[in-house]
Amino acid sequence: MTYGQGTVALPARLPYFQVMVTTAHNHQLHEGEALSNAAQTALEKAGEQWTTMRASVFEALSQFEKPASAYDIAEAVSKSQQRRVAANSVYRILDLFVGANVAMRVESKNAYIANAHPDCMHDCIFLVCSGCGSATHVDDDKISDGLRAAARKAGFNPVRPVMEVHGTCADCG
Amino acid sequence: MTYGQGTVALPARLPYFQVMVTTAHNHQLHEGEALSNAAQTALEKAGEQWTTMRASVFEALSQFEKPASAYDIAEAVSKSQQRRVAANSVYRILDLFVGANVAMRVESKNAYIANAHPDCMHDCIFLVCSGCGSATHVDDDKISDGLRAAARKAGFNPVRPVMEVHGTCADCG
């Protein structure tokens, strides 16, 4: 099934994502329906199905402007579907999303955000504001490469760097 | 009261901590009783008391070879004290420890480890092994500085970088 048919409503106000790229190269940036389409493509490329439920979860996730917990999403989807959606279903789907680079987990907040450029693989950096709770996504391959290199230097085989900076954003500063 | 009087037993086998320093400078490394003493000094320098309870929590924490959850510690202290010690007491003390650089939190594991060099302030890096669950502590000021700089470049005021690398250690590789 394709996104947009039947049950899944489009957002009234489009969600936005702040993305800054310090290493020079272009990302395909997505928002709104285009973002969902990109997510669908990415998920299917990973050999997974884009179901109504998954579309709803992604839709809910992408509407949050701050990292959302699985329970936040369960609640949002429950509301939009007029029925109770259990957290564990959401967890399953979020795990899938994270695996397919369609969503990312902010470890220090136990929360998730949609990936605005699922087509492009990066070790991502989150700037987590303690004032407003937002998490800005930044990429910097030089830093992530350095971190991986430091790990290898210590005899460690790096798989997934977690880089999150706690502090205050420009608005809350 | 001073640590070592009366109720708090010293470990039979001393705990160890793997610490690697890639940026060239020396740390004062501590283990066993010396570690506890260093922790006490650091905590008191932060204007906090070194109580029996806090000594016990630090003692328990430092005996774990992997990051320990607050509940792990509560259990260990309960055992060593022959009475039930509630998790929230442990949380309170761990928060204190983290604030005084006496312990550190591994965000992606919801767990804590003792800091083997509380006297020296660093943004720390954890190499978290998915095989054995251990977390090796590494320091690299170049990387953390880079991360802070990247945050500032994005208009963000960095306070605490979180750097954790998931992968496999030399033994589990």
Place this chain on the structure above:
DNA sequence: GTTGCCTTTGTAATAAAGTTGCGCGGCCTT
């Protein structure tokens, strides 16, 4: 020395985050 204050810990309840096992129903294949 007893009164009052401040800090620390205890107790209990509750919230938030994450997991497990099992079963149903749809859909594809044979």
Place this chain on the structure above:
DNA sequence: AAGGCCGCGCAACTTTATTACAAAGGCAAC
């Protein structure tokens, strides 16, 4: 039509974290 796989529902449960308030102990002023 039968068998198998996948996605999801449902319920129960575990683990992690927080809150509010009471009790206990040390220290200082009176």
